[in-house]
Amino acid sequence: MCGIVGYIGSREAYPIIINGLKRLEYRGYDSAGFVLNYPEGLEMVKTKGKVVDLEDKAQGVKLHANIGVGHTRWATHGVPNDINSHPHMSNNGNLVIVHNGIIENYEAIKIKLYSEGYVFHSETDTEVLVNLIEYFKEKENLNLTDAVRYALTEVIGAFAIAVMDSQNTDEIVVGRLGSPLAIGIGEDEFFIASDASPFVEFTKDAIYLEDGEMATIKRGEKVKVRKIVDNKEVHPSIHELQLDLEQIEKGGYEHFMLKEINEQPKSIHDTMRGRLLPDEGIIKMAGIWDHMERFKKAKRIIIVACGTSWHAGLVGEYLIEELARIPVEVEYASEFRYRNPIINKNDIVIAISQSGETADTLAALKLAKEKGAFIYGICNVVGSSIARITDAGSYTHAGPEIGVASTKAFTAQLTILTLIALKLGKHKGNLSNERFMSLCYELSTIPSKVEKALNTNDIVKKISEIYKDAENALYLGRGYNFPTALEGALKLKEISYIHAEGYPAAEMKHGPIALIDENMPVFVIAINKGHYEKVVSNIQEIKSRSGQIIAVVTEGDKQVRDLADHVIEIPECSEEFSPILASIPLQLLSYHVAVMRGCNVDQPRNLAKSVTVE
Numbered sequence: 001m002c003g004i005v006g007y008i009g010s011r012e013a014y015p016i017i018i019n020g021l022k023r024l025e026y027r028g029y030d031s032a033g034f035v036l037n038y039p040e041g042l043e044m045v046k047t048k049g050k051v052v053d054l055e056d057k058a059q060g061v062k063l064h065a066n067i068g069v070g071h072t073r074w075a076t077h078g079v080p081n082d083i084n085s086h087p088h089m090s091n092n093g094n095l096v097i098v099h100n101g102i103i104e105n106y107e108a109i110k111i112k113l114y115s116e117g118y119v120f121h122s123e124t125d126t127e128v129l130v131n132l133i134e135y136f137k138e139k140e141n142l143n144l145t146d147a148v149r150y151a152l153t154e155v156i157g158a159f160a161i162a163v164m165d166s167q168n169t170d171e172i173v174v175g176r177l178g179s180p181l182a183i184g185i186g187e188d189e190f191f192i193a194s195d196a197s198p199f200v201e202f203t204k205d206a207i208y209l210e211d212g213e214m215a216t217i218k219r220g221e222k223v224k225v226r227k228i229v230d231n232k233e234v235h236p237s238i239h240e241l242q243l244d245l246e247q248i249e250k251g252g253y254e255h256f257m258l259k260e261i262n263e264q265p266k267s268i269h270d271t272m273r274g275r276l277l278p279d280e281g282i283i284k285m286a287g288i289w290d291h292m293e294r295f296k297k298a299k300r301i302i303i304v305a306c307g308t309s310w311h312a313g314l315v316g317e318y319l320i321e322e323l324a325r326i327p328v329e330v331e332y333a334s335e336f337r338y339r340n341p342i343i344n345k346n347d348i349v350i351a352i353s354q355s356g357e358t359a360d361t362l363a364a365l366k367l368a369k370e371k372g373a374f375i376y377g378i379c380n381v382v383g384s385s386i387a388r389i390t391d392a393g394s395y396t397h398a399g400p401e402i403g404v405a406s407t408k409a410f411t412a413q414l415t416i417l418t419l420i421a422l423k424l425g426k427h428k429g430n431l432s433n434e435r436f437m438s439l440c441y442e443l444s445t446i447p448s449k450v451e452k453a454l455n456t457n458d459i460v461k462k463i464s465e466i467y468k469d470a471e472n473a474l475y476l477g478r479g480y481n482f483p484t485a486l487e488g489a490l491k492l493k494e495i496s497y498i499h500a501e502g503y504p505a506a507e508m509k510h511g512p513i514a515l516i517d518e519n520m521p522v523f524v525i526a527i528n529k530g531h532y533e534k535v536v537s538n539i540q541e542i543k544s545r546s547g548q549i550i551a552v553v554t555e556g557d558k559q560v561r562d563l564a565d566h567v568i569e570i571p572e573c574s575e576e577f578s579p580i581l582a583s584i585p586l587q588l589l590s591y592h593v594a595v596m597r598g599c600n601v602d603q604p605r606n607l608a609k610s611v612t613v614e
């Protein structure tokens, strides 16, 4: 996610833009920039770093224009640096653009523009788009609105853009598909932003562009909205904003964690965007494909990570060993780095890290690199330290995760690991084409199944009310959902401070069952796949000792329903995908219990979002 801001009116644009960017930093914060439009030309300042760094860099720059656009970046293409930061300018220096989204077909467009003599200075997809707009404007002699429209009809991907022409200080053209864009309607002024937070104190009237719409915003005229595909005029309604600033930043949710839990259908979709092509039976992952021979020859894959990312690695072990038949070991990075591990040159070490900055994981990777292993990264932050030292990698594209408790990053990690396991399985010949196609198709339906799993919120909230005062809790799962049990326990303990432990369900008889009594809630993942009958037996053992059973089951389950005190139904799916779906109610449970206990959900005590020290 990135944040875009724009202004056209009678006020000074700079303070509105810079303050607006600060309010949008939760959407991305690795680089920032703005451009002001004057009759004598454009004044652009941009930098790697946060908006405060941009303010420093703008000292002494001419800042008295009343039209401009700004951007705070969450990198998807091109590492965070000055050149890749937005705005981007077209070759002839007239057009500037800010963009939130991903242009999937930017390479093909770039090749076409190269052949027309265009040059590129950044690694971004956005610079390609602004030059495509210039191409249409110059070659077809179009006005800015039509040039933008023509260009957007060629684009595949997601975008919210704002474009200005140095030849015209009275107009900004915007468009959206898949990324949000709001237009604030003032007396004789207009505001543009990814959400209303940058302009909520100036006006409560806003137009929200729908997907596939664009608008021409001209000084002194009504906003003209049209369909990108056929130029048909649209007459959008003007909404009166009800939310306050803080609510807008959280998308109307009470906490960032709840917003991020609910973003998971989109974040999982974005993680698969441009990678999973189920109809063609293709998984595109350059990081894997470019090193396929190495992966096929690998004697072992070692996954190093911490916390939730370590739980994702455990699921990855089940996925890769089952689908690709490559031995996998999952290591706590903090242990791995100090135990003088044996690493062979045919080993592949995969680091999983949302932040890409976790000190133990970074150190474990550096050790593996020193010992000659090929190292691969699965990170959520583009250009992070771990991403920069790996030989190859895959970004999770989950967008900024603000809540300390990892939720959407975890399911995005699982999605990447699933894609990797499927791709390796197919190319190693372990997966029949039929099974590969079937799993690829089912994976493409997971975002909608996550949407359904989110509908368990109300029943989960009722269950949370019952168990919010528990002093201990157990989480049990088998197979793929043993790691899910560990993750559910971590979520509960780290934000509600209830002591919770996760175990393989079969481990109960080796000690933990001594803990069972009427005060012990036991959360069991009991989907109708894997060793279902054995999980049912474990539930019966617990019931016979007065344990309280809350079971996550496959919708329609009857057997567990008769045994458990509460059941939470999730959609039917293959075992390989069940950790993604089963995690959703467990995330919601930890959230609601923490809120009911009055805990600071987004910033739990003693914790940091990124543990950059040992």
Ligand code: AGP
Residues within 6 Å of the ligand: 306, 307, 308, 309, 352, 353, 354, 355, 356, 357, 358, 361, 404, 405, 406, 407, 494, 608, 609, 610, 611
């Ligand atoms: C998970 O909810 C925690 N915030 C924590 O365990 C986290 O997963 C761990 O610190 C690893 O962080 P990383 O993914 O950024 O490396």
